[in-house]
Amino acid sequence: MSFRLFDAPLREPSQFVGFAGNRIDRQSENRADDAVEKALADRTTRLMLMHAGRLYLKLDDGKFDPWFDVAESEAFDVSLDRGVLLGFSDAGPVLAVPAGIEPEDLPETVKAIDYRSVYMQGLIDEAAAGALAQGAALLAWHASHAFCSKCGNRSEMRAGGYRRHCPACGTDHFPRTDPVAIMLTATREKCLLGRGRHFAPGMYSALAGFIEPGETIEAAVRRETLEEAGIRLGRVVYHASQPWPFPYSLMIGCFGEPLNEDIQADLNELEDCRWFFRDEVRTMLERTHAGGLITPPKGAIAHHLIRAWVDSE
Ligand SMILES: [Zn+2]
Secondary structure, eight states, X not given: OOOOTTOSOSSOGGGGSTTOOOOOBOOGXXXXXXXXXXXXXXXXXEEEXXXXXXXXXXXXXXXXXXXXXXXXXXXXXXXXGXXXXXXXXXXXXXXXXXXXXXXXXXXXXXEEEEXXXXXXXXOSOHHHHXXXXXXXXXXXXXXXXXXXXXXXOBOEEEGGGTEEEOTTTOOEEOOOOEEEEEEEEEOSSEEEEEEEXXXXXXXXXXXXXXXXXXXXXXXXXXXXXXXXXXXXXXXXXXXXXXXXXXXXXXXXXXXXXXXXXXXXXXXXXXXXXXXXXXXXXXXXXXXXXXXXXXXXXXXXXXXXXXXXXXXXX
């Protein structure tokens, strides 16, 4: 018997999802407490500026540029002391920094665009979108964890933004990543798609839900599918993952094998949930569906799960 574990193709499915193109060398083993200070003194340092879920983009000749140098950033009410060091690119250190100017007060040449639109509309390259996912998640965590959860005193940023330290009780707190299972339940002929109440018109997607403490990925996939659709799953296999900075999740995409057919949708969560045959799903992917139904856009991991299944015949 041959050793099968690493026989999978080198082109990992995760490489093709939105926010997956991060090229930053994080150098996580040597993040000193003065790492941000040092980076800000470096003339090669580039900053991403973020404010209330939006990324500032310089608009130059119809192209968007997400990178500012330290001197440029000072016109945007930045909090450099609350910046986080994402790591190092070939060009030098890379930071994400909270900025304070409201979108309507920005100069003509700078736009503040919400993260989702930045990635959906492909306004920046994949490497920058990856940096955005990293920076947005870290800044969101700092913004909501200013106080020690053990003693209630104000904590301080350390290790370039990868830790918060409480000077009162000495506890260290670390950035969190919340795992979410997203799963496509499918047989050879058909797959299960649902419509959330907040979805864009006509959109159907894979079901998803947070993985809970004490739960394996597979158990979460089975539980969520049973709760949301009344479908029991047999085998569950992992396909791909996606950093998802809303605010700091990791989407974990799986396929599940259904054991029953009769759907009992949880109508508190879903507006609709049903089986779709392969040919219909293909038209949804290609935006040629007669009834105007669609699947999520290309950057979304759900798109890649659905595409991989449609192409698997
Ligand atoms: Zn404390």
